[in-house]
Amino acid sequence: MRRILLFSGLFLGLGAVLAAFGIGVIGGGSAALAAQPEPWQWTFQPAATPVMENVTQFNNFLLYVVTIITLFVFGLMGYTMWRFRASANPTPSKTSHNTLIEVVWTIIPIVILVVIAVPSFRLLSHVRAIPEAGITVKAVGYQWYWGYEYPDHGGFAFDSLMLEDGERGAQPRLLATDTALVVPVDTNVRLLVTAADVIHSWAMPSFGVKMDAVPGKINEVWFRVNKTGTYYGQCSELCGIRHAFMPIRVEVVSQKKFKAWLKEAQREYGAAFPHTIKLANIETK
Template structure:
């Protein structure tokens, strides 16, 4: 009896160790609960499965250790003559079926709920591209690109003395996606080049962005705050630099934000028209072009700041046939992109920015073609290709 008490004490200690590990994992390494109703339901279902698995592990390992100790050869030198038990086989077949049936009902209910995008209060088209997100509010006259705002010198640490990393290193953007709290927001997710995935863990939203297809998902966030996510599909060189930032605000603040974006759009359109109407000198074109090349245009991400590129995937612009060849061909590939992976910048940049960055590429790094591309040239090219 003393041995049995020791065995059961050991099993109790094992159970305590397992339970302690589950609690610790829940606190430090577990799936995050999130903030939406669906994310909390997914977390509760996840924890239910974890506890069922823990119970199964305790029973199975308990029986295994019991059999090892009390049915060992030294204690029972004569083996049993029976080969199986139909009752035991029925039990260990029935119990898993009951558990699976028990888990099927809440799982299906939750999946159906997560797929129900009907009757949204707001619809937003999310388009992934290499390597940024484009947001278009289908109920508003608002659309913009959202790109990583972490300075490149913080993560391109080739010299080993990079700048100090910020609080939201690699999870900060220049334009946040803003949505109202307590409203059902539908996302129509697609891509324009390769497969991406739009993932915000706290909102229980993760959807593949596939070129030529539109996937739907939704969320309703009950509380204001900032929620961060990332592209969750390996999509190329800068896959790790496609963060997502969703700012949830009150309904009143959202309406104020919409009015502000409308005013910014009108001002930007006016400024772009004024910039496109004038003739730019070489110095101004080169200054703006360098700024666009290394910043907003993200050209340096593929072609490098010195124009040397990363062949064969990302060709050099320094001395290239595009940058030193016919101007029209250069405008065409920047505005419309190419099938080789070059994305189209015709809608991402203003006519003045397009003219400036093309001028910069044709005269930087020793190219020195002397060509000055004006915004009027971009407008004429677009008009001829409509």
């Protein structure tokens, strides 16, 4: 009995220490470049936004908690099988319950859930609170490609189509596109997401962003990329026969390069989409 209570107390103490550590690290993190998934990759892509840094740290914290719980349960099972084996206990115990142990194994899970919930709710609040945006972009899902609009810069729009193997050059297979969503580095980007036909999902793992694109509805999410580079994602909602061929490419560039790209894009795409684009029951010009 005392040994079981000792194990429980040790487990609770370790959980409290890890909780303090986990809650403290949620606000930290360093910049990292994440471009694409790698062969034999076991975990997340390196974080490219503050949100994804926090998601990664919270995931690592939960891994500690799960590991301790697993070791404790297996250790307790092993101890119980050895301590109460038939050869050492020819007359089995007839104990029906133990109030103290029942209270302990009720309180400990409650404490664990609270320890997990506090940083979880803090992270969810951080993700949902959209800060003042430096740029707004609209992503429209089609079967089976993405279209992008820049309402803050004249409303020009263009489509982003997957490149076949003979066209992609050095870009990764099934992730290469003919055009990319271009955004400036160190800038809050407000992303409006919708669809023109069926439900899609705009997902960028290294940004910590995954937002459903629903016909007739505009969802919004935000991200702030802290390092220039090329980032890849994919549609993450089954949307038909070519769902697997609906990649996303985001080019994060310096402010100077973004301004130059804007001028060129306004000339190239401004006249290419002069008509009103109808998205289910939503119209945007």
